[in-house]
Each structure stands twice: as C-alpha cells, then as structure tokens.
Amino acid sequence: MPELPEVETVRRGLDKHIVGRQIESLDFDWPKGFPNAPAEVKSFVIKAKIIGTERRGKALFLHLSTKYSLMIHLKMTGQLVYVGEERFGAGHPDDSLISTLPSKSTRVIIKFTDKTTLYFNDQRKFGWMKLMPTSEIEQVPFIAKLGPEPLEREFTKNVFNVLMRKRNNRGFKAALLDQSVVAGIGNIYADEALFMAKIHPTAKIIEASDEALETLRKAIVDILALSLEKGGSTDRNYVDAEGKKGSYIEFAQVFRREGKECRRCGATIVKTRVAGRGTHTCPVCQNPEEQP
DNA sequence: CACTTGACCTGTCCGC
C-alpha cells in the first residue's frame, strides 16, 4: 500500500535513475490505467526527456521536456521499476524480481533511447497514469484539495489543529485518512501514528485536548520519517524503483500484528473495522475510556 | 453539507 514513505522512496529512486533519459517508446495494455489518447502520447511523450520528478501526497509526477507531465498513482499494488542493464544485470541482489519483468501485472512499459526500461506494474489495476500539461497539475481536483505535506515545514501545530478542529465530530482515523487533512497518510501510518499517540481510532476529535492533537502531529512526523529511512513498508507488493522491498513493517507497533503482544504493554493487539478499513489497536495503550 | 458506503480489480487465504 504505497503511502507517503513508499511513494517518496520510489520518487527518489526514479530521480536518481531516469532523470535525463529520453523516451523511445511507451506501450500500455490497460486503457483504464492510461486514459489519454495514443495520439497525445505520441506528440508529447515520444522523444521527450525526463527533466524531473515530484511527489504530492501519494501522487507522483514525471516532468517531461515537452512541458507535459506524467501523473502516476500507484493506489494499492502499483510498482514503478527501472531496469537498466548496466546496473541490474546478472548477479544483482534483486535480479530475481527484475528478471521477471515484464510480468502479467505490467501495464505500461516505457523504453528509453539508451535501451533501459521503466515498468509500471499493477496487479489490481487500480493505479493509473495520465498525461497532462505540467501547468495544469495544480488544478487536478484531488491535488488541489491536498492538505499539508507532513514532512515539510508547513505541517505546523497550528495548521494541523485548525484542520482537525474543522472535523471535530469525526473519528480520528477517518480524519487521518482524509487527504485534505494531511497529504500522504494511509491505513498503515494512520494506525501506527494513533498507537504512538495513544489515541483510539474511533475517538471523536472534539473530545481530545489540543495537547493530544500536538502529540499526534509529532507522532505522524516521527513515524513517516522513520518509515522513509527504512525505505517504506512492504506488506505484500510494494517495491521501490530498483525492485527492492522496504523494511518498516519489521518496526511496526500494531499494523498487521493482531493477536501478537503489544511491544509497549504486552496486551494483545486487536483488529477491528473503522472507517471501512482494517484497523489495528492496543486495547490498553489506546483505551477508549482514557483518551488524552 | 458532512459524512458513509460502494465500485473499481485480482491474488491470496480460509473453511468446507
């Protein structure tokens, strides 16, 4: 489930490997996953150079020399994997995954003029890639609505407090999953941050103190920064631009740990359903009767 | 208007 740390890890990998390369061809076999007409692709993608990468929330952009950009959303099972023969030939530690590409999950293949390749794989076909003028990115509806980037300076105590208080009668988890509150949080990091802040996912925001909101804000920053350092979380499908898995899941406190002991108090982690998502909590550390 | 639920998909896992 690519969330902020995973998408940012992919972006950094792409920035390192594909900026400066020139696109030779783009082929796709999943029309819904790439809604633009082939003619536009031909005009603005073929022979274009990749001039930069950008991330906003969970969305990724590859900026092209034609003043167009490819906007990519990995949704749950998307992967962007770069294969350059000079780097990932026989003997590379991730050779096993790389050598399987293209796979039956491959939706888009971008070949560069130097014979290296970028694969967009997506098992569940929820992800997509769109071509648009770079200048129109900010007008894409869900980009325009995005809240602050949690690892940037803009994510202040006051900004977070105001956004959360606007949703005072909602539960904490529903609010954290709302991309207009904080950009880039998904199911994994919502659970992890709420555990760290000792807040129950169904607790109403209106009943929480300002101090509790600030504790949560710091927890969000700490968790996301730690996960980024670990290369993100590989629960099932996620890999970075070099095909490598992330290791945050080994450090997870509650996510996918139902039935196991809480690392903090020893109680048994439980899994419930909150805001339509599988939700992991420690019933003692996040006791709904004793909320901060 | 604020919030919740269902649709989009496929692979995996569970129980019978």
Add this chain to the structure above:
DNA sequence: TGCGGACAGGTCAAGT
C-alpha cells in the same frame, strides 16, 4: 483437491 467467499485498501461517485 477444488471452490466459493471474504478480504486487502486509495480515491471517486453515489447514497444517506
């Protein structure tokens, strides 16, 4: 063993 069904979750559209 085979098979049906539940489940996984990011975002938008539709429903309450």
